[in-house]
Amino acid sequence: MGALPWLLLLSLLQEGPKEILETAVGPQEVVAVLQESISLPLEIPPDEEVENIIWSSHITLAIVVPTKEGHLANVTVTDPRYQGRVSFPSPSYSLHIGNLSWEDSGPYQAQVNLWTSQISSLQQYNLRIYRRLSEPSITVNFEISGDGLCNVSLTCSVEQAGLDVTYSWISREDGVDTAREGSVLSTSWRPGDHALSYTCRASNPVSNMSSYLIPAGPFCADLRYPSEKASASFCLLVKALLLLLLLVTLATGLWLAQGQKGCKIPRMKKIRRNRLRLRKTDTPGNPPS
Numbered sequence: 001m002g003a004l005p006w007l008l009l010l011s012l013l014q015e016g017p018k019e020i021l022e023t024a025v026g027p028q029e030v031v032a033v034l035q036e037s038i039s040l041p042l043e044i045p046p047d048e049e050v051e052n053i054i055w056s057s058h059i060t061l062a063i064v065v066p067t068k069e070g071h072l073a074n075v076t077v078t079d080p081r082y083q084g085r086v087s088f089p090s091p092s093y094s095l096h097i098g099n100l101s102w103e104d105s106g107p108y109q110a111q112v113n114l115w116t117s118q119i120s121s122l123q124q125y126n127l128r129i130y131r132r133l134s135e136p137s138i139t140v141n142f143e144i145s146g147d148g149l150c151n152v153s154l155t156c157s158v159e160q161a162g163l164d165v166t167y168s169w170i171s172r173e174d175g176v177d178t179a180r181e182g183s184v185l186s187t188s189w190r191p192g193d194h195a196l197s198y199t200c201r202a203s204n205p206v207s208n209m210s211s212y213l214i215p216a217g218p219f220c221a222d223l224r225y226p227s228e229k230a231s232a233s234f235c236l237l238v239k240a241l242l243l244l245l246l247l248v249t250l251a252t253g254l255w256l257a258q259g260q261k262g263c264k265i266p267r268m269k270k271i272r273r274n275r276l277r278l279r280k281t282d283t284p285g286n287p288p289s
Helices: 004-015 226-282
Strands: 019-022 028-033 038-040 050-056 060-065 074-077 095-097 106-114 119-130 137-144 150-157 166-173 176-181 184-189 197-204 207-210
Touching (some): 038 119, 150 166, 150 197
Parallel strands (some): 028 119
Antiparallel strands (some): 050 060, 106 119, 137 150, 150 184, 197 207
16 A cells, blocks of 8 residues: 555656646635544546545645445555544545644645546635634623713633634613624613623634623612712611620629629628627627727
C-alpha cells in the first residue's frame, strides 16, 4: 500500500497531464463542531468510471482508488495528522473526519480523475470549526438618578465563546416578543412604570443557548423611596436603643438590690450577737458589766 501513491503518480505522468475543471461556484462552506465529526460531500459524475480521487488540504491528505463493486476502495492516507481519523465511504467516497480539532479548519479539495476523460473535476470546500456554546451568564449594573429614574445595564457573555458569536435580548410585552441585538442592554423606567423581563440568547453557526429570565423591575425596587427607608431605619434604631437602655436599667437595679441585701445580712448578724451578750450579762449570778 505504501508504494501506491508513487505508482499512481508515475501512471499520471505517463498518460500526460489532465485538464482540471473547477466548479463554477466558489468553495462550499462547511461548519462543524469541535471534537465531533463531519463529512465533506463529494459529487461524482453519473455513469462515469472513477480512476482515483485525490483529497487535499494544505497538502495531499489521501488518495482513494475505487475497486470493483462490492470491494473496498484502496485508500492511502498521506498526511499523518489524519491517520485513524478519516474514512471514505462508498459509493461517493466523501471525506469523513472524526475527532475534529482547531487545526482541521481551513481549505479542502477533491480532485476526481476519470478513466474515460482527460478532464478532472475539482471540488473545493472551506471547513470552519466551532465550539458548542454554554449557557450565557448575566452581569447587572443599576442606579437611581437624581430625579428617581432607574437605569439598568445588562451584559451577556459566554465562557470560551470563540468567533462568530452573536447576542440578542428578547423581551415579551402583551404577548409579543421583541429582540434587540448586542451583548449589552440598557433600559430605564420610573417608579410605578411597568418593567419588562429579558432573556439573553447567544448563537454561533453550530448552536444557540438562552439564559434564564431576568426580571428588571426588582433591581431598583428597594431604592425607589430612599427617604421612607431612611425613616423606617431610624425608627428601628431608636427602638433598639430604648430597649437596650431599659435592659441596662433593669440590670443595674438588680445589681444594686443584690448589693444592699448583702450588706444587711452581716448587720443583722451583728445585732443578734449584741443582743445575746446583753442577755448573758442580765442573768442572775453575773455581775453587771
